[in-house]
Amino acid sequence: AQSVTQLDSQVPVFEEAPVELRCNYSSSVSVYLFWYVQYPNQGLQLLLKYLSGSTLVESINGFEAEFNKSQTSFHLRKPSVHISDTAEYFCAVRRVNDYKLSFGAGTTVTVRA
Amino acid sequence: GAGVSQTPSNKVTEKGKYVELRCDPISGHTALYWYRQSLGQGPEFLIYFQGTGAADDSGLPNDRFFAVRPEGSVSTLKIQRTERGDSAVYLCASSFGDGELFFGEGSRLTVL
Numbered sequence: 001a002q003s004v005t006q007l008d009s010q011v012p013v014f015e016e017a018p019v020e021l022r023c024n025y026s027s028s029v030s031v032y033l034f035w036y037v038q039y040p041n042q043g044l045q046l047l048l049k050y051l052s053g054s055t056l057v058e059s060i061n062g063f064e065a066e067f068n069k070s071q072t073s074f075h076l077r078k079p080s081v082h083i084s085d086t087a088e089y090f091c092a093v094r095r096v097n098d099y100k101l102s103f104g105a106g107t108t109v110t111v112r113a
Numbered sequence: 114g115a116g117v118s119q120t121p122s123n124k125v126t127e128k129g130k131y132v133e134l135r136c137d138p139i140s141g142h143t144a145l146y147w148y149r150q151s152l153g154q155g156p157e158f159l160i161y162f163q164g165t166g167a168a169d170d171s172g173l174p175n176d177r178f179f180a181v182r183p184e185g186s187v188s189t190l191k192i193q194r195t196e197r198g199d200s201a202v203y204l205c206a207s208s209f210g211d212g213e214l215f216f217g218e219g220s221r222l223t224v225l
């Protein structure tokens with residue numbers, strides 16, 4: 001079985017400051033990696049994913065995550081956050097050729113002016 | 114809208130009662146998933162449908178939980194003899210094959 005650890009439950013950050021959300025996983029087999037975002041009063045949305053190829057993946061709104069196999073990590077970063085980035089962020093893994101997602105406990109990002 | 118629709122958005126019930134939660138997936142999506150999100154935790158897998166059949170129900174916590182998808186579209190999650198520990202947000206997601214999952218906004222269940 002695979003598991004996901006999000007090391008920070010709450011991350012307060014000022015607008016235009018950088019943010020990093022840490023995610024580590026454990027799995028005995030190859031996995032796909034995902035970050036989901038949940039804005040207030042909305043459903044989970046896929047932010048970005050790593051399936052194969054380049055270990056650095058980017059989203060359309062400026063987030064990026066890097067898959068590090070040796071450290072079993074998939075940390076999420078944004079160099080300059082906006083108020084609208086206030087949300088809960090979930091890291092998730094899925095075994096290759098499987099369909100079940102295993103989620104971390106989530107990190108709440110609160111962006112202040 | 115064209116997204117995954119879940120009803121009710123909020124349900125308050127008393128311990129021991131029966132509850133049904135409905136999920137209307139995106140049209141044409143063959144796969145449907147139920148997840149449960151307890152307070153302070155990430156979503157946990159409950160059950161997966163491919164078409165009409167439950168391909169994997171290994172995440173259902175006990176036999177009080179049951180889900181159906183009789184026509185391969187709408188799904189209903191049924192909980193019998195509810196307990197306070199069943200209080201959570203129940204999330205439904207759908208996908209086309211093994212593509213990206215699209216989640217609904219969830220049904221928040223509170224058992225008093």
